[in-house]
Amino acid sequence: MRHLHCRFVLVATVVLTCQSAMASDYPSKPVRLVVPYAAGGGTDIVARLVAQKLGNRLRQPVIVENKAGAATQSGTTAVAKAAPDGYTLLMGTANLATNVPLFKKLPYDASKDLAPVSLVTKVPVYLFVTPKSSIKSATDILSQANATNGGLSWASAGVGSTPNLVGELFRMQTQANMTHIPYKGSSESVIAVASGQTAFAFDNLPPFAGQVAAGKVKPIAVALPQRSTLTPDVPTLQELGIPVVGYSWWGVLAPAGVPTSIVDKLSQEIAAIVQEPDTKDRFAQLGIEAVGSTPAEFRTHITSETKKWSEVVKAAGIQAE
DSSP states (O other), X not given: OHHHHHHHHHHHHHHHHHHHHXXXXXXXXXXXXXXXXXXXXXXXXXXXXXXXXXXXXXXXXXXXXXXXXXXXXXXXXXXXXXXSSSSEEEEEETHHHHHHHHOSOOSSOHHHHEEEEEEEEEEEEEEEEOTTSSOOSHHHHHHHHHHSTTOEEEEEXXXXXXXXXXXXHHHHHHTOOEEEEEOSSHHHHHHHHHTXXXXXXXXXXXXXXXXXXTTSOEEEEEOSSSOOTTOTTSOBTTTTTOOXXXXXXXXXXXXXXXXXXXXXHHHHHHHHHHXXXXXXXXXXXXXXXXXXXXXXXXXXHHHHHHHHHHHHHHHHTOOOO
């Protein structure tokens, strides 16, 4: 037994020594940041901005690699199965939480296979209408939906999207008679509201920004605990007596098993990056809010979001298409 104990201590010492040496030299080569979406979207734009600044701080290139497919599962799986050395990272999204209840089986377990590094952004979900609409406030939906034969139709970017889940939570909390019309992306949802095909929509600000600027649609409420600094004149749903909070989010994760010192270093650098004035300004232009967090805070956030949306998906009977 004493011999086995000595061997265990020796192996553990070697492992810790190797990890310490790896962490102290990190990074000694380019780092890969996987984006589970195609190039050009909001997640990709933010990832490239963070990658450039992180590369400058680490003095090694941080290369963005787009790996889209299967509702972010392709890119997420690639990182979850990568070597835990800090050279492969993921720009994770709210799908890490929402995919859990939407898919019976995932090729990864986010709670076990990934190490949260830092929450980067929150992307508020708004309630949009056309200025010509008789709906001037979120509370108008309650009276009009129940007084209209067949209720009111509303648009989202698709079944299982965060805006869809926020809309379903709104329906459950208000008991409004409203019918979901899922579209294939936000661009179609924008057109639906602007043209009057649907009475309203739940979505993020970026895809609607052009039409908002043109005066064809307008946000009348935001699903945040406090008003967004992006739109200080838009009331929260909570202010209007509707207890609905929901937003999209993006954050950086690494494969589970990456040395804590590397995770902490990355977290500190990313948290500093997102609070730089020019970063916050660029995020604001994109319609998103800068956050930054510790690994523990990000892990708690993912756990909370997974529990919340799992309950909504189950109660609403939502199934992934």
